[in-house]
Amino acid sequence: MSGLSLNDVTKEFGNFKAVDRVALNVPHGTFVCLLGPSGCGKTTLLRMIAGLEEPTSGSIAIDDDDITKVPTHKRDLGMVFQSLALFPHLSVGENIAYPLRIRGRSKDEQARRVDELLKLIHLTGFADRPVAKLSGGQRQRVAIARALALSPRLFLLDEPLSALDAKLREAMQVELRQLQQKLGITTIVVTHDQREAMTMADLVVVMGEGRIRQAAAPVEIYRKPADAFVADFIGMTNLLPVEADGAGRAVVLGTAVPGLSLSAGVKKAQISVRPEDVRLTAPGDGAISGTVTFVRDLGGTIETFVEAGGRTIVAVATPRERPNVVAGSPVGIVLPAESCVVLEK
Amino acid sequence: MMQNWLRRLYFGVVALFIAAPLVVVLGVSVNQKQDLTFPPKGFSLAWYSQIFTDPEWRSALIASLLLALSSAAIAVSVALPLSWFLWRRKAPWARIFQLLGVAPFILPPVITALGFLTFWATTGFYGQPWTAAISHAIFFVTLPLVTLSLGFASIDNSLVEAASTMGADDRTVARTVVLPLILPYLVSGYAFAFVLSLNEYIIAYMTIGFTMETLPIKIFNALRYGYTPTMAAVSVFFVALAALVFGLIAKFGDIRKLLGAMGSEVR
Amino acid sequence: MRREAPNSLADYGPLLYPAVMLVVFFVVPFSTMIAVSFFKRDPAGFYKTDFVLDNYARFLTTFFGSVLGFSLMLAVLVAICCVAIAFPFTYLLTKCSRKVQTVWLVCLLSVLSLSEVIIGFSWSTLFSRTAGVTNLLVAIGLMSEPQALLPGFGAVLTGMVYQALPYTILVLYPALVRLDPTLLEAARTLGSSPVRAFFNVVTPALRNTLVATLIMVFVFALGSYLLPQILGRPQHWTLSVLITDQAIYQSNMPFAAAMAVFLVLISLALVGLTLLVGRKENAA
Numbered sequence: 001m002s003g004l005s006l007n008d009v010t011k012e013f014g015n016f017k018a019v020d021r022v023a024l025n026v027p028h029g030t031f032v033c034l035l036g037p038s039g040c041g042k043t044t045l046l047r048m049i050a051g052l053e054e055p056t057s058g059s060i061a062i063d064d065d066d067i068t069k070v071p072t073h074k075r076d077l078g079m080v081f082q083s084l085a086l087f088p089h090l091s092v093g094e095n096i097a098y099p100l101r102i103r104g105r106s107k108d109e110q111a112r113r114v115d116e117l118l119k120l121i122h123l124t125g126f127a128d129r130p131v132a133k134l135s136g137g138q139r140q141r142v143a144i145a146r147a148l149a150l151s152p153r154l155f156l157l158d159e160p161l162s163a164l165d166a167k168l169r170e171a172m173q174v175e176l177r178q179l180q181q182k183l184g185i186t187t188i189v190v191t192h193d194q195r196e197a198m199t200m201a202d203l204v205v206v207m208g209e210g211r212i213r214q215a216a217a218p219v220e221i222y223r224k225p226a227d228a229f230v231a232d233f234i235g236m237t238n239l240l241p242v243e244a245d246g247a248g249r250a251v252v253l254g255t256a257v258p259g260l261s262l263s264a265g266v267k268k269a270q271i272s273v274r275p276e277d278v279r280l281t282a283p284g285d286g287a288i289s290g291t292v293t294f295v296r297d298l299g300g301t302i303e304t305f306v307e308a309g310g311r312t313i314v315a316v317a318t319p320r321e322r323p324n325v326v327a328g329s330p331v332g333i334v335l336p337a338e339s340c341v342v343l344e345k
Numbered sequence: 346m347m348q349n350w351l352r353r354l355y356f357g358v359v360a361l362f363i364a365a366p367l368v369v370v371l372g373v374s375v376n377q378k379q380d381l382t383f384p385p386k387g388f389s390l391a392w393y394s395q396i397f398t399d400p401e402w403r404s405a406l407i408a409s410l411l412l413a414l415s416s417a418a419i420a421v422s423v424a425l426p427l428s429w430f431l432w433r434r435k436a437p438w439a440r441i442f443q444l445l446g447v448a449p450f451i452l453p454p455v456i457t458a459l460g461f462l463t464f465w466a467t468t469g470f471y472g473q474p475w476t477a478a479i480s481h482a483i484f485f486v487t488l489p490l491v492t493l494s495l496g497f498a499s500i501d502n503s504l505v506e507a508a509s510t511m512g513a514d515d516r517t518v519a520r521t522v523v524l525p526l527i528l529p530y531l532v533s534g535y536a537f538a539f540v541l542s543l544n545e546y547i548i549a550y551m552t553i554g555f556t557m558e559t560l561p562i563k564i565f566n567a568l569r570y571g572y573t574p575t576m577a578a579v580s581v582f583f584v585a586l587a588a589l590v591f592g593l594i595a596k597f598g599d600i601r602k603l604l605g606a607m608g609s610e611v612r
Numbered sequence: 613m614r615r616e617a618p619n620s621l622a623d624y625g626p627l628l629y630p631a632v633m634l635v636v637f638f639v640v641p642f643s644t645m646i647a648v649s650f651f652k653r654d655p656a657g658f659y660k661t662d663f664v665l666d667n668y669a670r671f672l673t674t675f676f677g678s679v680l681g682f683s684l685m686l687a688v689l690v691a692i693c694c695v696a697i698a699f700p701f702t703y704l705l706t707k708c709s710r711k712v713q714t715v716w717l718v719c720l721l722s723v724l725s726l727s728e729v730i731i732g733f734s735w736s737t738l739f740s741r742t743a744g745v746t747n748l749l750v751a752i753g754l755m756s757e758p759q760a761l762l763p764g765f766g767a768v769l770t771g772m773v774y775q776a777l778p779y780t781i782l783v784l785y786p787a788l789v790r791l792d793p794t795l796l797e798a799a800r801t802l803g804s805s806p807v808r809a810f811f812n813v814v815t816p817a818l819r820n821t822l823v824a825t826l827i828m829v830f831v832f833a834l835g836s837y838l839l840p841q842i843l844g845r846p847q848h849w850t851l852s853v854l855i856t857d858q859a860i861y862q863s864n865m866p867f868a869a870a871m872a873v874f875l876v877l878i879s880l881a882l883v884g885l886t887l888l889v890g891r892k893e894n895a896a
Contacts, residue, residue: 052506072509073517085507089525099511102521150512352704359701362774363723365745366734373737382742419633427630435617439627445634452879453835455852456645456872459859463648463869464641483637537725544727547837547856554860561727568733568842577737580730587722595714604717604785 003028003186009058018044020210033197036207078147079156093127117145155187173199231272253309255288259337269344277339278315287332374577392578405563416481417538424489432497450487458551472556489534496530649869667870683850690833698780706789724778732842767843787821
């Protein structure tokens with residue numbers, strides 16, 4: 001069964017295409033992260049799935065039901081807003097019970113479900129507290145519990161963790177992922193934080209300028225970016241120009257990379273090499289020669305910035321393989337062919 | 346510090362200016378004899394009890410209270426659907442009604458009063474008690490309109506959206522989210538209109554002045570035809586009532602916010 | 613629930629009742645008044661339907677001219693006094709703790725809501741010979757015997773400033789409370805004393821607000837109709853008093869209406885000016 005399918009969904013605001021023919025098919029129970037820079041259309045897409053915006057064209061289906069024309073309140077959703085949108089006039093318990101209350105469920109059922117959910121989010125005994133008395137992380141969990149109160153068909157989260165500090169955010173990412181796996185609910189999270197997406201998602205959907213640039217598993221997105229935009233957005237990378245010479249070898253910054261070649265007929269392209277794949281050696285044959293401009297020692301990793309052929313290349317190493325260089329040293333750069341992703345588009 | 350001392354002095358002078366006439370009136374109101382002397386000679390609360398026992402003062406008090414209660418209710422009943430519509434719908438031309446709601450309050454009151462006088466005289470209802478209630482309601486509709494617009498503007502839209510994702514239709518959202526959130530603004534709008542209606546003179550005078558007396562009309566008439574300390578007692582009563590109402594608003598709401606300290610401008 | 617344009621007639625439903633109320637009980641009365649200003653006086657009833665400009669022609673008399681001149685002059689004076697007192701006061705108030713602010717605002721609202729009748733009565737008592745402030749001066753030996761300070765121009769001015777001062781403070785309050793405090797702190801770090809910073813930084817930053825407030829207080833003061841009667845002599849009567857007098861005591865509704873229309877035009881012109889100033893401030 002398809003948990004969510006988007007068929008050429010488009011949203012125009014005047015002449016501006018916020019979302020441009022987005023097509024996506026997600027199996028039931030998948031954890032999807034919509035990832036992209038601000039203004040890429042990810043939030044608009046989420047709001048269309050929720051029914052808070054109407055698509056200009058295209059259709060949306062949840063569990064194979066076309067819901068394009070169904071109003072929000074009949075879509076059977078759970079949604080966590082960026083602002084969390086907890087009702088200030090209701091207590092924690094009343095907030096969580098809200099979807100049950102407006103459906104006229106009995107007081108007993110409401111109380112039982114609130115207890116269950118509070119246990120699930122580790123806030124047993126908090127039912128009568130006012131929302132304003134909670135910490136950021138606790139509020140976050142209450143918003144999640146409220147969205148799950150009715151076991152919705154689709155669980156939507158709009159930048160749910162952006163208000164939390166870094167440590168708490170990381171912990172919540174793990175918690176959210178575990179919760180989703182336990183419940184097996186189709187989940188869509190909007191985020192601009194690629195770490196967050198990598199931690200939680202089964203499927204990462206990278207968006208840029210209203211379009212899907214790549215939709216794949218997190219590791220694949222990292223290892224095999226579809227284009228320069230994705231490569232640059234996900235993690236740190238070195239994007240370098242590459243040319244084919246007469247002998248069919250791929251030449252980067254004037255040096256041929258052994259084992260790397262371009263498709264027949266392609267003269268110029270780009271390669272993406274992750275910093276942790278760049279090796280530094282003594283300057284000499286076979287290596288691109290450059291000069292170290294800056295060394296950033298972060299304790300856990302060491303980033304070396306090398307200028308070569310007018311470009312800055314970053315190499316990341318662990319302290320154990322500590323490269324013996326200082327700013328100003330001449331250095332050789334080796335790009336292993338198996339780590340270079342050729343982006344011919 | 347020098348500056349601190351200066352500020353205290355300045356606050357003190359303003360406070361004295363604002364309090365002085367009220368203190369004198371308070372003093373006069375407890376005179377033992379029917380004299381308007383200050384400092385008071387003797388001490389008596391008889392003039393206060395007269396508000397409730399003297400048939401003329403009592404009927405004026407009742408008339409004033411009825412007028413204020415009903416006109417504030419009508420004002421809120423007009424302001425609530427109007428401000429709701431302006432918040433909920435995109436209809437720029439509907440702003441004209443907002444302007445109409447604010448205009449009577451901005452214009453000099455004599456003008457609004459004269460407008461009502463000519464209107465009720467023309468339609469033949471001149472002097473009927475209910476004409477004053479409607480006139481006051483229209484005159485003071487500005488107050489609930491402003492507080493309610495502020496209230497609606499302060500509702501975070503994601504709260505409304507969150508309710509609808511959880512299955513609430515428009516009507517349910519209005520009942521379970523919007524109404525509870527604007528209730529404080531509704532109450533303060535009513536309270537503002539109530540207190541000001543209680544104190545209003547010229548419109549009441551021009552609409553029903555020849556057939557009945559509200560407290561301000563009664564005080565004014567007493568001012569012309571014979572002073573009595575009861576006037577002072579009524580004045581103290583009014584100040585106390587206003588302070589009580591606004592004090593309650595401040596206690597249970599945020600009066601600074603109501604007066605525009607935070608949040609967006611009313612538009 | 614999206615904010616959307618109304619798309620069916622039923623969506624306009626909530627607007628119906630307020631619209632009817634405001635049109636019937638404000639637009640119609642207002643229009644009636646304008647119409648009446650062209651009617652003729654009827655000594656037996658309220659007015660006779662007609663179309664004459666006599667009521668407006670009466671403006672051209674010297675009596676009317678002097679009343680108008682006095683009204684405007686008094687309102688200007690009240691506006692200047694109020695803003696001069698209220699501006700520094702409100703500024704200092706916004707620097708106080710929330711609690712102090714709240715207490716002051718409650719007091720100011722209470723005074724603002726007071727009937728003009730009560731304000732007039734209170735000041736007439738304070739300025740009277742028997743109960744007035746002069747008794748205190750006698751008590752401390754500054755005066756030999758108490759005397760009445762009213763009726764007189766000073767009494768009228770004091771009463772009207774008293775009436776308009778809370779209004780002025782409450783109009784200034786939002787603008788001052790939102791003033792960026794770093795503006796002043798920046799001036800302080802550059803070596804300005806608090807008092808100098810107030811005049812060199814705060815005042816110019818709020819120049820347009822001050823102008824708008826002056827105009828609003830001016831219109832507010834133009835509307836005062838009882839204080840000049842209670843605290844002043846007939847030569848201190850303003851246009852508002854004259855309108856009341858003509859409408860009620862002289863039973864000349866058409867002339868009162870004509871004066872009212874005239875007062876509306878002045879007020880509207882000034883309110884329009886305020887909006888214009890406000891718009892400039894927003895644009896800046």
